[in-house]
Amino acid sequence: xxxxxxxxxxxxxxxxxxxxxxxxxxxxxxxxxxxxxxxxxxxxxxxxxxxxxxxxxxxxxxxxxxxxxxxxxxxxxxxxxxxxxxxxxxxxxxxxxxxxxxxxxxxxxxxxxxxxxxxxxxxxxxxxxxxxxxxxxxxxxxxxxxxxxxxxxxxxxxxxxxxxxxxxxxxxxxxxxxxxxxxxxxxxxxxxxxxxxxxxxxxxxxxxxxxxxxxxxxxxxxxxxxxxxxxxxxxxxxxxxxxxxxxxxxxxxxxxxxxxxxxxxxxxxxxxxxxxxxxxxxxxxxxxxxxxxxxxxxxxxxxxxxxxxxxxxxxxxxxxxxxxxxxxxxxxxxxxxxxxxxxxxxxxxxxxxxxxxxxxxxxxxxxxxxxxxxxxxxxxxxxxxxxxxxxxxxxxx
Numbered sequence: 202x203x204x205x206x207x208x209x210x211x212x213x214x215x216x217x218x219x220x221x222x223x224x225x226x227x228x229x230x231x232x233x234x235x236x237x238x239x240x241x242x243x244x245x246x247x248x249x250x251x252x253x254x255x256x257x258x259x260x261x262x263x264x265x266x267x268x269x270x271x272x273x274x275x276x277x278x279x280x281x282x283x284x285x286x287x288x289x290x291x292x293x294x295x296x297x298x299x300x301x302x303x304x305x306x307x308x309x310x311x312x313x314x315x316x317x318x319x320x321x322x323x324x325x326x327x328x329x330x331x332x333x334x335x336x337x338x339x340x341x342x343x344x345x346x347x348x349x350x351x352x353x354x355x356x357x358x359x360x361x362x363x364x365x366x367x368x369x370x371x372x373x374x375x376x377x378x379x380x381x382x383x384x385x386x387x388x389x390x391x392x393x394x395x396x397x398x399x400x401x402x403x404x405x406x407x408x409x410x411x412x413x414x415x416x417x418x419x420x421x422x423x424x425x426x427x428x429x430x431x432x433x434x435x436x437x438x439x440x441x442x443x444x445x446x447x448x449x450x451x452x453x454x455x456x457x458x459x460x461x462x463x464x465x466x467x468x469x470x471x472x473x474x475x476x477x478x479x480x481x482x483x484x485x486x487x488x489x490x491x492x493x494x495x496x497x498x499x500x501x502x503x504x505x506x507x508x509x510x511x512x513x514x515x516x517x518x519x520x521x522x523x524x525x526x527x528x529x530x531x532x533x534x535x536x537x538x539x540x541x542x543x544x545x546x547x548x549x550x551x552x553x554x555x556x557x558x559x560x561x562x563x564x565x566x567x568x569x570x571x572x573x574x575x576x577x578x579x580x581x582x583x584x585x586x587x588x589x590x591x592x593x594x595x596x597x598x
């Protein structure tokens with residue numbers, strides 16, 4: 202069974218919240234380090250003021266709280282909720298005021314990115330203003346989907362007129378009808394409150410505060426595969442217990458109280474972070490991968506390292522091992538953008554096809570959209586991974 206560890210860690214005189222997902226061998230599979238909550242804007246909804254529209258980059262610049270300038274792609278202006286329409290002209294205009302949600306953190310010289318597509322997250326569902334459809338995760342079987350659709354249709358009558366859609370997550374298949382109903386109703390109350398009070402806000406007002414980042418990860422985690430959720434912080438324990446009471450009643454949520462060995466020490470958190478900030482990763486076979494990240498591009502090189510065998514089957518085995526580790530490193534380091542991987546050359550087309558299949562399967566485990574784009578004529582593998590949170594290096598720098 203997997204295990205989740207949530208704790209605090211100090212780095213360069215700043216305190217961060219760390220979320221760790223470990224597999225049954227207690228090998229780290231996911232790591233997310235969150236900045237102090239007052240610094241994070243992700244998921245927050247504001248009344249934004251459209252300061253400028255720049256057609257040649259197809260974007261607008263919007264001001265939110267404390268004069269923070271944000272980038273709004275015009276392609277993301279879908280079913281906007283205006284609090285004040287300055288112009289009678291259709292479409293977005295300078296001077297308009299509308300609800301926007303922060304979808305990407307500021308990175309280096311880039312401003313935070315906002316969208317008019319508002320999303321509210323529950324544990325088993327999420328509500329969106331992007332469309333008005335009722336959807337269900339395709340990973341659920343037909344029987345579970347039919348039961349969930351019946352519940353959704355009963356609770357979401359008039360959703361098209363009210364301008365929202367609802368999507369059930371994969372973990373909804375684990376919950377009973379009463380849990381699903383409660384979750385949907387809570388999200389609907391949040392939405393109706395936002396539509397009632399948010400539209401009365403003034404430019405810059407924060408009208409919806411998102412839950413802490415670690416709770417966002419926790420509610421999306423496959424908890425049926427988790428035997429324990431551990432934390433050694435009283436505040437985090439109480440917050441988690443209040444957000445997901447079922448973790449308490451099931452006995453999964455544990456408050457770790459061994460003061461001689463902290464959770465970060467027990468699960469080698471600091472050592473893992475130091476390794477993830479380095480550029481070389483050793484594989485069990487003796488081979489290694491080198492990871493070099495630039496601003497918009499990451500280059501990964503697979504080397505045979507200490508493994509000196511040149512047999513085709515050995516090189517192929519190294520590539521398969523590297524493919525799995527690369528997908529894991531992308532998650533742990535939170536690398537995004539364009540990624541180029543130089544695997545060890547293979548002459549067999551069948552081996553190349555199998556390698557591509559393994560890469561695609563490994564990327565499916567990522568909660569952040571990631572995909573294999575192509576293989577160049579030089580044999581380089583092109584990947585992309587969506588930018589949502591800052592990378593581990595950016596967060597800790």
